[in-house]
Amino acid sequence: MTESHPSDEKPNDGGCKAPHVAHHFDSAQQQYDSAxxxxxxxxxTEVLFFSGLFCFYAVYRANNPQVFVDGHHFLNTPLGAFNTVVLIFSSLTMALAVRAAQLDRNRSVVCLLAVTILCGLTFMVVKGVEYKQKWDHHMVPGQTRIAHWFSDENTQSPPKKFQPDVQYVREHLEEAGHADLDDEELAQRIDNLRSYMGIYFALTGLHALHVIIGVGVLCVVLIMAIRGRFGSHRFTPVDMTGLYWHLVDLIWIYVFPLLYLIP
Amino acid sequence: MNKPLQSKSTTGSYLIDPPGLKSWLFTLDHKRIGLMFLVLVSMALALGAFFALLIRTELTLPGPTIVSEPSTYNRLFTLHGAVMIFLFVIPVIPATFGNFALPMMLGARDVAFPRLNLASLYFYVIGLVFFLLVLIFGGIDTGWTFYPPYSTSTVTPVILAVVGAFILGFSSIFTGINFLVTIHTMRPTGMGWFRMPLFLWGLYGTAVIQVLATPVLAITLLLLAAERLLGIGIFDPKMGGDPILFQHFFWFYSHPAVYIMILPAMGVISEVVSVFSRKHIFGYKFIAYSSLAIALLGFLVWGHHMFTSGQSQLVGMIFSALTFTVAIPSAIKVFNWLATMYKGSIGLAPPMCFALNFIFLFGIGGLTGLFLGSLATDIHVHDTSFVVAHFHYTMAGGVLMAFLAGLYYWWPKMTGRMYNLVWGQVSAWMILIGFNLTYFPQFIIGSRGMPRRYYDYTRLLEVNPEFTFYQIISTVGGFTLVGGLVLVAFILLRSLFVGAKAPDNPWGSGTLEWQCNSPAPHENTPAPDDVGDCYDYNDLEFDEQTKGYVMKQ
Incomplete structure (x- = not known):
């Protein structure tokens, strides 16, 4: 819907530019097109940035399929699914916010942006809950090291590999139908878990960083909206933020099945 | 030729208007940003050249000379490579001359996103600081390529360097986005795609690569840092990772990156060759399209860096065949430059001298690249100084020469001063001779088995006693080359104090940036409604009074 109304921003006639047009642009239209x-x-560039990760995922999964089978048991699929719904809904409210800006409905813009921000925050809170669970079971890459940085002990730096709660891992795998693992098999599973958690935190961590940046930008746009800066003559910031937010959503739509929904 | 402008800008020189340090630090003026980039990349060049001289001095005689530990030598060549690649050759021409000239060539008031442009400058500065921190913490010894698993296990501060390169990548992406958008949306109404100066086609191709390739390097370096810091097993074979994958990712960026370096250089040469031959550029569309062809083909050849890394024979053959295709657009450009010069009225001012250096040296660099692109010969010369010589003929012989050509070419417009032309020619000769003395012997000893990255070649002398002779020549050449660069710096800096005031159009160029005052005024002058052919020199004549070119009456 944002694509169909670029002509809403018409250049001013008579060479007198609107105040929001920067000095180096001839018209609002040129500024909008450039933006x-x-x-x-x-x-x-963002797509290529993440595609590096996805490419790595494909290679790693082709080489070590068992890592993914073992690892995904430890993710909380209902929470992941909930987050997926939250993000998709936030994309809807974002798109509606752009539409409202184009139609001069400033109150709607403010409300819809606020809902989008709340959805982003909800996503982060749920993500935080998931991360906390991983941390409690000692399954965060580099966890021993990170804990060491924040401790007062002045000992030598511990190994980078994390040591998960063995009992927890065994119980969890039994629930998933892998009963009667001997110690050697369990050690192998823990190695797989380490690799999996590395990929999990790399993908979701980078995505979460993008969500945080998105929420930050949305807050700025919200403040601009409250001050009444937008309307049919000018909605570029809402539109651009919307594009970014949709990309963040889109990436999650790929991340979620690739990590959580492995058969 | 472009029609003369109705009125020249009334604002003062961009150097003094607006005045004050703060106005420079927060400037959004593309000309000031370009000039500040020029100062910064020149400092990076000096730093890289300093390391190069240390390397050359060490290699002059067999056995340890100035370096007593092999690991110290590893740090020297790593720092030379990393500083020169990330801080000099990648940003040099787009960030300096691109920023300075691109909007003026379009008759635009600025680039599309001036704040992003300033951010690009500051990201460069932050990246520079990170590399200086690496120096303070003792330097890194991985080679500029950061190959794991060594880079994840060495004790040197790899993360600092990787973060520095990551940040410099942002600087590069910002420049690329800015140039793409500016060229797309801010061309004047009378300037179609094929009326653009060819320098802009070079920058356009460069920007495409910057935007498409740099993010892949960014994620690769980020994963490398995460692996080193937190032990996620992505590249480490001990944890199920794949070190070859790093090489694929790394070269997926770093091979296109050499075209980030060379394409704008070729753009500079296209301008200079035409202007100083007083003849219309030959084969405009071929030069323009070959820039795009190089940009696209450059993405398909990364595997030729991995012929000996364990990729399959079939993949090696495909990459080898694709590598040869890059020779075609490169050769198209060289042939067109030569055809432009043919029957031209060639003036050997310093910019043209360096353009000729470029064609000569880049020709050698390009042709020796074919030896490295063929599988069988590559196995023989792999990891020898033949590779080093080839790379430096293209990068130093190519990009550095084009940088100096562009520097001499745009200097009057950037500073408003003329330099001593005769000394400029002397510096071109000195650099040409020094360059060939440095690198040609490396082809010879490389093909006879002198490995790269060795600090002590005593054992090799049993079979090849002549190596010492060639190494001494190479070192003498290295100091001559750096001496030539110091001479260039001296000539140009001297011109700031005693140089004659530059005329508006000292070389008789047809592109728009030469139609304003020298130095350029703060406000760019808009393009005329009818933008003519910028390579038509028939309407220009030399004016004895101003010592510059003016429109014929």
Missing amino acids: KLGMWIFLL
Whole structure:
């Protein structure tokens, strides 16, 4: 819907520019076109950034399929699914916010942006709950090291490998139908778990960073909306933020099945 | 030729308007940002050249000379490579001349996103600081390529360098986005794609690569840092990771990156060759399209860096075949430059001298690349100084020469001063001779088995006693080359104090940036409605009074 109304921002006639048009642009239309093209190119770099990770995921999964089978038992699929719904809903409210800005409905813009921000925060809180569970069971990559940085002990740096709660791992695998593991098999499973958690935290961590940045930008746009800066003459910031937010959502839509929904 | 502008800008020189240090630090003026980049990349060049001289001095005689530990030598060549690649050759031409000239060539008031442009400058500075921190913490010894598993196990501060390169990547992406958007949306109405100066086609191709390749390096370096810091097993074979995957990712960026370096350089040469031959550029569309062809083909050849890394024979053959295709657009450019010069009225001012250096040295660099692109010969010369020589003929012989050509070419417009042309020519000769003395012997000893990255070659002398002779020549050449660079710096800095005031169009160029005052005024002058052919020199004549070119009456 954002694509169909670029002509809403018409250049002013008579060479007198609107106040929001920067000095180096001839018209609001040129400024809008530049911003849009620049944003799409930036999103392209984001896609390539994540595609490096996805490419790595594909290679790693082809080489070590068992790592993914073992690892995904330890993720909380209901929470992941809930987060997926939250993000998709936030994309809807974001798109509606852009539409409202184009139609001069400033109150709606403010409300919809606020809902989008709340959804982003909800996502982060749920993500935080998931991360906390991993931390409690000693399954965060580099956890021993991170704990060492924040402790007062002045000992030598511990190994980078994390040592998960063995009893927890055994119980969890038994629930998933892998009963009667001997010690050697269990050690192998723990190694797999380490690799899996590395990938899990790399993918979801980078995605979460993008969500945080998105929420930050949304807050700025919300403040601008409260001050009444947007309308049919000018909605570029809402539109650009929307594009970014949709990309963040889109990446999660790939991350979720790749990590949580492994058969 | 472009029609003369109705009125020249009334604002003062961009150097003094607006005045004050703060106005420089927070400037959004593309010309100031370009000039500040020029100062910064020149410092990086000096730092990289300093390490190069240490390397050359060490290699002059067999056995340890100035370095007593092999690991110290490893740090020297790593720092030389990393500083030169990430801080000099990648940003040099887009960030300096691209920033300075691109909007003026379009008759635009600025680039599309001036704040992003300033951010690009500051990200460069932050990246520079990280590399200086690496120096303070003793340097790294992985080679500039950061190959794991060594880079995840060495005790040197790899993470600092990796983060520095990551941040410099942002600087590069910002420049790329800015140039793409500016060229797309801010061309004047009368300037179609094929009326653009060819320098802009070079920058356009560069920007495409910057935008498409740099994010992949960013994620790779981030994963490397995470692996080193937190032990996630992505590249480490002990944890099920794949070190070859790092090489694929790394070269997926770093091979296109050499075209980030060379494409804008080729753009500079296209401008300079035409202007100083007083003749229309030959084969405009071929040069323009070859920039795009190089940008696209450059993405398909990364595997030729991994012929000996354990990729399959079939993949090696495919990458080898694709590598040869890059020779075609490169050769198209060289042939067109030569055809432009043919029957031209060639003036050997310093920019043209360096452009000729470029064509000569890049020709050698490009042709020796074919030896490395063929599988069988590559196995023989792999990891020898032949590779070092090839790389430096293309990068130093290519990019550095084009940088100096561009520096001499745009200097009057950037500073408003003319330099001594005769001494400029002397510096071109000195650099040409020094360069060939440095690197040509490395082809010879490389093909006879002198490995790269060895600090002590005593044992090799049993079979090849002549190595010492060639190494001495190479070191003499290295000091001559750096001496030539110091001479260039001296000539240009001297011009700031005693140089004659530069005319508006000292070389008789047809592109728009030469139609304003020298130094350029704060406000760019807009393009005329009818943008003519920027390579048509028939309407320009030399004016004895101003010592510059003016429109014929």
